[in-house]
Amino acid sequence: MDQVDARPSTPDDEGPETDPEARLEAERAREVHLTMDLCLRIGEMLLSSGAGAADVTATMRSVADHLGLRSAEIDVTFTALSMSHQRSPDDVPTLMLRHVQQRDIDYQDLTAVDHLVRDILTDQADLYLARSRMATIVSLGHALPRWGVTVAWMVMAAAVGVFLGGGPVVSIVAAVAAALIDRVQIVLARRRLPFFYLQVAGGAIATLLAAAVAATPIEVDPSVVVTANIILLLAGIGLMGAVQDALTGFYLTSSARLIEAMMATAGIIAGVGLGISVAAGAGLELGQLVPGALGISDLPAVLGGAAVSAAAFSVASYAPRRAVLPIALITAVAALISQGISVAGFGRATAAGAAAFFIGLVAYAVAGRVRVPPLVVAVPAIVPFLPGLSIYRGLTFLAEGGAFTSQGILALMTAITVAIALASGVILGEYVAQPLKREARKLESRLAGPRLVGPFRAMTRAERRALRQTSDG
Known part of the structure; x- marks a missing residue:
């Protein structure tokens, strides 16, 4: 006869499937994991689209705090994001890492993620709905085909x-030349060549094509062609993010972004220099583009060119259509300011800085009206003012050598000055534009500068309740 154990069961004998406390603990651990994963995915999307490390950190922290992880530690570098959470000093901390795989500027996804963050903070999306929407953002393509870009x-x-x-x-x-550069860079990128070589190819294509056209009976100024494509290659380089990171105390990320920007610019210089050398060996003269004073009759073309170029860059970066026209108008006014300061006798760096300051000043208000992050407005608007002219003049002076070497070095230094003036001018304009309220200070307690992406202040419980009542009504 079999013996039957008549001892009463105890909680220690129950497995995790039947123990309510164990099930609750497992559910909590799962929610912590899902929350940290969502925050890291949001941070990766923002960082890869050019957002500053300060904006990424503050956005991730606000989402984590709102979803219950109030003691989370966040670390953002140029290539990786990490997040850790420890519920109590006796618990083992949870650590998650995520690497930034690619750095393509995609303002459509950036805007969608920005809207998702705002919905989370206003209780319009819970953890599971937010994760579903984030997966949809990542998986969906673009309405604009690649040939449209x-x-x-x-x-x-x-x-x-x-x-x-x-x-x-x-x-x-x-x-x-722009079409050839884009197609060639796509082919080289598919072969996994570093971005430096893509920039070299772009600079060489622009210079050689301009020299070849100049050798024909067609009357064309090849220096303008080359300079226009230098600006095209400079567009999208994350110098503004690097300056913002330096101003907000993220020096490691700022250094990495500066190195990336320097390598990309060095690739352009190497490609254009190669094209100039080949053209000179073939007996072709490219000439030097010397900026002259513009008349009143030239002003409409200049302003129109600036507006259209900024709008076209925003389209190529998949910016929402509702933001294209405001970007064009802001750029036209900034170009007018730049031309006026240049006519007054100030240098190119001063004119570029003043135009950038205006862009940063109005980008905050305009971005709120068209429901996009200020970064989507500011970056395209400064594109026409990038120092392509100074880079080209510096390279042509260096190619001539001799007494022109010092002038070439001075022109390249002017290019660096203009680039820094553009980035710092936009950030200063954003700093002046954004109201420093008490709620914003609480959210940005660890920041030393303005926000270009993410929520600008946390909503109180009363505000969230009022918003829900308004939406229900």
Whole structure:
């Protein structure tokens, strides 16, 4: 006869499937894991689209705090994000890492993530709905086909040619060069070549095509063609993010972004220098583009070229359509400010800085009205003012050598000065534009500068309740 154990069961004998406390503990651990994963995915999307490390950190922290992880530690570097959480000093901390795989500027996804963050903070999306929407954002493609992006690059290069004072022929040649550069860079990127070599190829293509057209009976200023495509290659380089990181105390990330920007710019210089050397060996003269005083009659073309080039860059970066026209109008006004300061006798760096300050000043208000992050407005608007002219003049002076070497070095230093003036001017304008309220200080307690992405202040419980009542009504 079998013996039956008549001892009463105890909680220690129950497995995790039947123990309510164990099930509750497992559910809590699962929610912590899902929350940290959501925060890291949001941070990765923001960082890869050019947002500053301070914005990424503050956005991740606000989402984590709202979803219950109030003691989470967040660390953002140029290539990786980490997040840890420890519920009590006796618990083992949970640590998650996520690496940034690619750095393509995608303002459509950036705007969608920004809206998702705002919905989370206003209780319009819980953890599980937010994760579902995040997966949809990552998996969906774009309404604009890839050939449409190539057309946008062509329009941008042609418009920059007009902004620099070129005629219809210059614009056509610059557009053709932009199409060739885009197609060649796509092929090279598929072969996993580093971005430096893509920039070298782009600079060489623009210079050689301009020299080849100049050798024909077609009357064209090849220097304007090359300069327009240098600006095209400079567009999208994350110098503004690097300056913002330096101003907000993220020096490691700032250094990494500066190195990336320097390598990308060095690739352009190497490609254009190679093209100039080949053209000189073939007996072709590219000439030097010397900025001259503009008359009143030239002003509409200059302003129109600036506006169209900025709008085209925003389209190529998949910015929402509702933001394209405001970006164009802001850029036109900024170009007017820049031209006025130049006519008054100030240098190029001062004119570029003043234009950038205006862009940063109005980007905050305009971005709120068209429901996009200020970064989507500010970056395209400064594109026409990038120092392509100074880089080209510096390279042509260095190619001539001799007494022109010092002038070439001075021109390249001017390019660096203009780039820093653009980035710092935009950030200063954003700093002045954003109201420093008590709620914003609480959210930005660890920041030393303005916000270009993410929520600008946390909503109180009363505000969230009022918002829900308004939406229900």
